[in-house]
Amino acid sequence: MDSQRNILLIALLFVSFLLFQQWNMDSNPQPQGQGVAQQANISGDVPSHSGDGQPITDQSSSNNLITINTDVLALTVDTLGGDIIEAKLLAYDNELDSTDPFVLLKNIPNHVYTAQSGLIGANGIDSTAGRAQLTASADSFTLAEGLKELHVPLTYQKDGISYTKTFVLERGSYAVNVDYTVDNQSDKPASVQMYAQLKQNLMDDGSSLTMPTYRGGAYSADDVKYKKYSFEDMQDKNLSLEIKEHGWAAMMQHYFVSAWIPRGEGTSQLYTLTNNGLGFIGVRLPVTTIAPGQQDTLKTTLWVGPKLQEQMEATAQNLNLTVDYGWLWFIASPLHSLLSFIEGLVGNWGVAIIILTFIVRGAMYPLTKAQYTSMAKMRMLQPKLQAMRERLGDDRQRMSQEMMELYKKEKVNPLGGCLPILLQMPIFIALYWALMESVELRHAPFFGWIHDLSAQDPYYVLPILMGATMFMIQKMSPSTVTDPMQQKIMTFMPVMFTFFFLFFPSGLVLYWLVSNIVTLIQQTLIYRALEKKGLHTK
Template sequence: MDSQRNILLIALLFVSFLLYQQWNMDNNPQPESQGVVQNVTQNGDVPSHSGDGQPLTDDSTSNNLITINTDVLALTVDTLGGDIIEAKLLAYDNELGSEDPFVLLKSEQGHTYTAQSGLIGANGIDTAAGRAQLQASADSFTLADGQDELRVPLTFEKDGIQYAKVFVLKRGSYAVDVAYTINNQSDTAASVQMYAQLKQNLMDDGGSLTMPTYRGGAFSADNEKYKKYSFDDMQDKNLNLTIAEQGWVAMMQHYFVSAWIPRSGEATNLYTRTSNGMGYIGVRLPQTTVAPGSEQTMTTTLWVGPKLQDQMEATAANLNLTVDYGWLWFIASPLHSLLSFIQSLVSNWGVAIMLLTFIVRGAMYPLTKAQYTSMAKMRMLQPKLQAMRERFGDDRQRMSQEMMELYKKEKVNPLGGCLPILLQMPIFIALYWALMESVELRHAPFFGWIHDLSAQDPYYVLPVLMGVTMFMIQKMSPTTVTDPMQQKIMTFMPVMFTFFFLWFPSGLVLYWLVSNVVTLIQQTLIYRSLEKKGLHSK
């Protein structure tokens, strides 16, 4: 297989891969919200409201808000129920060059995305009549300089039972512990059950052809390390799983994720539901009975932040899998680790991408050499093959036998130019996902006019250079194509690829450009070596 056809194969495989990603999203149209709240029992599929031991769908808020600030988070909590209705990520700007931080959780007109938690059950404080109005000692809480942990208690008392909802935040961490402590000073046992859920408007999965990202739910269970559960899935069928040991539920989007992680160590229910245009995904801890004169605590952890793999992995098992590399995760994950290590040395993600490309292409050099050597040998055999075609005419069986004898005699593998490309494709695709899913590249500058490696090149310089280098690769490569139509298609390929790459994130285009440059260097070295051996590329 000659070089031009190899390039065409890469193009078709890569474009087909992107089209497949987009097809997955576009072939699942978003149905209209049912707008119906179902009332079922504790064992039903759709938890809907308290009074029968279920989490609430009450969306009411109050004007009694408090703020909690650390070095990386700025949270707004509604004391009516104690829900987190806003989360600002202070280390990430909202837009490139903006002084405003990125807002992950929010409660505003047209878009609600909040983290709710509460107590239900016979002695729960979240009832069908409404949420409990919790009391705070101040309107604002801030992690002071030199302080590593901030504890914010909200309190409530009812029927001789003291309830305390405590938020625990740590310096540099996006993991927030949310604990309920029940101090039962009544004469009878108290029965409560903690739930924690994420609520968000039902919306499409998001993404585009060049950036096929996912927005929706996900969960982890005992026998399912990581599984997406989209808004469509929530409307089709409510999730209802019980985990024995560890798991979590999450709402995902490009670069960022929020997740509830139960800390009970016992059987915990994972559930979803939809109501009035909202999607819910949550955890329900086991029912707890607090004896008179005793105290018990139930805890969950809320991750609300960027997809930082090391921190997420330390927070909960498999939470790092929300950095979704697809089925090639086993290749993409080490590539990302290597990229991060290189960046720690050079302090520039663009330079790190370039060095990573050199390393990857260097490691694949034996394949590349085998590919071009095979192509050169096949080029040399073309006159003999053409003579066979003229001699045997339509006798395909005899032609095949003679060709196999010729390949065996000349020690040529007719697939030698194709197989290396097929082996390289998983690495190309895995690196594509590694770059696309890296929150570290968000708003990361390279140099000059490239201020954001996760956005397209504003002046299209990198895509044009990529197209030029692709054209040069074609010109340098040996070819056996004689059909004028095929030649025109091959000539047009760099133009088509350039147009396609105009909308790619500049970090991905940078990788492809450097990869082409490395290919040109390798081609030059390989062809010089072949010419010394008497194998000419042209």
């Protein structure tokens, strides 16, 4: 197999990969119940029940809002129920060169995305009839300079029971602890159950062929490390799973995620439901009974922020898996770590991508050398193979036997030219996901006109240069292809690749361009060495 056929193979594999990813996004199979977990029926009788047995999907709100600010988060909380109805990520701009921060949680007419939590059960203060109006000591709370933590309590009194909902935020952290302390000063036991859920409009995931991103639900439970559960899945069937040790319920989008993590002992319930065009995914903690004169605290954690792997992993087990590298995660994850390490040294993600490309292609140099050596040997055998075809005619069985004997005699592996390509493709696909999923590349500048490595090249310079280098590789690799149709396909291949890469993130195009340049250099050096050994490359 010669170099131009290898290019055709790369193209077919690459396009097949893109089509597979899009198909996987569109068809996303339904998760099955794990262990003792069973699917709830679609009637709406799901594990987010209030004391009267109905799910909490209350849409009411008040004008009594408070703000909570740290160095990385600006939260708006509605004191009716104590829900977080807005979350601004202060370290991330909304648009490139914008002075406005990125808003992850929001409560606007065309997009509702909020983090709700409360108490249900016999002595709960939330029900389908309404939410409790909590009281705050001020309208605004800010983490002061020099302090590491900020505590914001909201209080409520009912039937001799004091309820205190406390938000605990730490400097530099996107993990918000939300605790409910119940102080039972009545003469009867108090039974409560805490729930925490994410609410969002049912919407399209926003995926495309070149940008297969995902917006929707995801979860982790005892027997499931990480699983997506799309809005379409939620509409088809309500999810109901038990969490005995580790788990969380999340909503994801490109680069960002919010997730509720139950804390404490006992079995929690993970659920989904839909209502009035909204999708819900959440957790329900075990029922807690507080004796008269006693108090207890129910604890959860809300992650609301970017997909920062180390911080998420420290917050909850398997939460870092929301950085979805696909089935080649075992390659993509080390590549991302290496890329981050290089960027820490050079201070520029584009330069880091270039250095990473040289490292990856350098590591694969033995495969590349074996590929071109095999191709050179195959070219030398072409006259003998042609004479064999003319001599044996249509006798394919004898032709196959004599070809194998010739390969064995000349010590040539007929797959030696394409096998290295097949081994290199997983590297490229893994790096594709590493770059696609890295929030660090969002709005990261390179040089000149490239101000955002996560967006396409605005002037298409990199894709055009990539196509030109691909054309040069093709010209440097004279082909033995004689079929006119195959020749036309090979001629058109750089054009097709250029068209695809017009819409790819510029960071990925930069990798492919540099990879092509390295290929041209390696190809020249290898061909010269082979010609000195008497192996003709043309």
